Amino acid sequence: MNAFLRGLLPVRREERGTVLLLYGLLTVMVxxxxxxxxxxNAVFVKRVGVTYLPVMYIVTPIVMLAASTVIFxxxxxxxxxxxxxxxxxxVAALSVATxxxxxxxxxxxxxxxxxxxxxxxxxxxxxxxxxxxxxxSEQSKRIFPLFAGALLVGKIGGGALAGALQxxxxxxxxxGAQAAGFGVCLVIVLLWRHRLPEGEGRLAGERERPSGLGxxxxxxxxxxxxxxxxxxxRPFGIGIFLWYFLMQIANYLYSAGLDSATTAPSLLGAxxxxxxxxxxVYTSGSLIALFVQTFLTGGLIRRLGVSVVLFAFxxxxxxxxxxxxxxxxxxxxxxxxxxxxxxxxxxxxxxxxVVYSQIAAELRPRARAFFSGGVNAIGNIAAAGVLxxxxxxxxxxxxLLFGTVxxxxxxxxxxxxxxxxxxxxxxxxxSADPELRRNxxxxxxxxxRAVPTDQLHVVLRDASADIEAGVRLALTRRGALAVAAEAxxx
Numbered sequence: 001m002n003a004f005l006r007g008l009l010p011v012r013r014e015e016r017g018t019v020l021l022l023y024g025l026l027t028v029m030v031x032x033x034x035x036x037x038x039x040x041n042a043v044f045v046k047r048v049g050v051t052y053l054p055v056m057y058i059v060t061p062i063v064m065l066a067a068s069t070v071i072f073x074x075x076x077x078x079x080x081x082x083x084x085x086x087x088x089x090x091v092a093a094l095s096v097a098t099x100x101x102x103x104x105x106x107x108x109x110x111x112x113x114x115x116x117x118x119x120x121x122x123x124x125x126x127x128x129x130x131x132x133x134x135x136x137s138e139q140s141k142r143i144f145p146l147f148a149g150a151l152l153v154g155k156i157g158g159g160a161l162a163g164a165l166q167x168x169x170x171x172x173x174x175x176g177a178q179a180a181g182f183g184v185c186l187v188i189v190l191l192w193r194h195r196l197p198e199g200e201g202r203l204a205g206e207r208e209r210p211s212g213l214g215x216x217x218x219x220x221x222x223x224x225x226x227x228x229x230x231x232x233x234r235p236f237g238i239g240i241f242l243w244y245f246l247m248q249i250a251n252y253l254y255s256a257g258l259d260s261a262t263t264a265p266s267l268l269g270a271x272x273x274x275x276x277x278x279x280x281v282y283t284s285g286s287l288i289a290l291f292v293q294t295f296l297t298g299g300l301i302r303r304l305g306v307s308v309v310l311f312a313f314x315x316x317x318x319x320x321x322x323x324x325x326x327x328x329x330x331x332x333x334x335x336x337x338x339x340x341x342x343x344x345x346x347x348x349x350x351x352x353x354v355v356y357s358q359i360a361a362e363l364r365p366r367a368r369a370f371f372s373g374g375v376n377a378i379g380n381i382a383a384a385g386v387l388x389x390x391x392x393x394x395x396x397x398x399x400l401l402f403g404t405v406x407x408x409x410x411x412x413x414x415x416x417x418x419x420x421x422x423x424x425x426x427x428x429x430x431s432a433d434p435e436l437r438r439n440x441x442x443x444x445x446x447x448x449r450a451v452p453t454d455q456l457h458v459v460l461r462d463a464s465a466d467i468e469a470g471v472r473l474a475l476t477r478r479g480a481l482a483v484a485a486e487a488x489x490x
Contacts, residue, residue, distance in 0.1 A: 032181020034158025039174025068373015159283030244379030285341030
């Protein structure tokens with residue numbers, strides 16, 4: 001029984017304070033944003049029109065690009081903890097302002113929609129930038145699935161709260177709940193700030209920081225260049241582009257299906273019906289995802305390795321886009337959306353975050369900001385172009401066929417990611433950086449089959465004591481230990 005409980009809550013005694021505090025903060029932030037997002041989606045679809053969603057898929061990423069650029073510039077200039085706290089304070093203030101505008105008749109439904117969706121994306125970006133440098137590879141494999149569970153608990157709680165609020169207030173007042181939630185988080189981080197590590201990168205404070213606008217721009221460009229030139233991050237970034245590109249197309253198909261399924265005599269009634277159906281479907285999906293994350297994800301990552309778990313999402317899209325192309329129904333649209341609601345939070349996101357442990361610490365937060373902000377936005381804008389050309393042109397089957405083909409490409413690219421990750425682990429096993437060497441050794445147990453055998457032979461020849469046992473174990477599992485021993489003897 002104790003082993004079972006440790007598997008459900010894989011946190012050591014010395015980690016509990018920080019992990020549980022971060023878990024609670026992430027849960028409340030996601031819950032609050034979820035209520036605001038449900039309300040603004042319902043109001044926008046019913047008052048502005050579902051056909052305008054692809055336009056928002058262009059506007060929202062542009063705003064997201066601007067926000068991620070600011071974060072990208074700040075990530076090495078201020079303490080990660082301070083960035084986290086300031087983010088919570090700014091979102092709380094803007095949520096109050098947005099709700100006030102909607103309540104006093106000066107509502108801009110376009111802005112409310114953009115704001116809610118940018119908050120959704122930046123929560124993940126800010127949180128992973130902060131938490132990503134607090135834990136090594138071994139801790140990440142244990143703890144990051146737990147944080148993925150916090151996302152799901154927040155979404156489930158947000159869906160339940162949206163349903164509970166519906167009889168009391170209409171959807172256009174849901175932004176007030178978002179403001180209250182972020183206000184609670186702000187109070188928590190200010191009261192328990194001493195329990196949160198500063199989260200500074202290990203080289204921060206040791207290097208000269210750029211001053212002046214020109215120097216900062218050059219620093220940002222150099223950071224983007226460093227990310228784009230990394231041999232692991234190139235296929236990884238293409239995978240993230242396809243992730244958001246296909247997910248946005250699935251989002252539109254799902255919203256269009258809900259719009260046609262929710263009608264009522266009055267506008268407010270239609271908005272409320274849309275919000276309730278939206279929340280109920282998402283909550284159901286999140287409950288399934290929470291079950292998967294709690295009982296399966298950690299074991300799958302440890303036994304199969306992240307490079308195998310990463311295939312779950314693209315394979316899901318191959319099947320569901322293909323099914324939608326054959327017959328586009330509400331059920332097919334819901335299954336498409338289940339990729340984002342179930343597969344991503346339960347499997348894809350925690351596996352993706354572990355990959356970053358094989359990137360040098362000084363590049364890691366910039367890579368997260370670049371992919372979660374810039375590549376995310378580019379994928380959404382590209383999806384909007386496809387939707388405007390296909391769905392708005394009354395030909396969704398063509399878009400679904402295109403999505404099926406792109407999903408197959410997503411599977412192929414994931415194979416390239418797996419190969420690049422295996423090679424990077426081998427390189428890091430011989431790295432002069434002790435953190436990278438330790439992270440690679442910790443990854444080797446689950447990713448042994450992704451690392452080329454010939455590279456393991458090379459590593460074993462000059463292996464240090466801290467990694468030799470892991471390399472020998474990986475070679476033993478593929479029946480190559482005798483060959484490795486001969487090579488080592490030479």
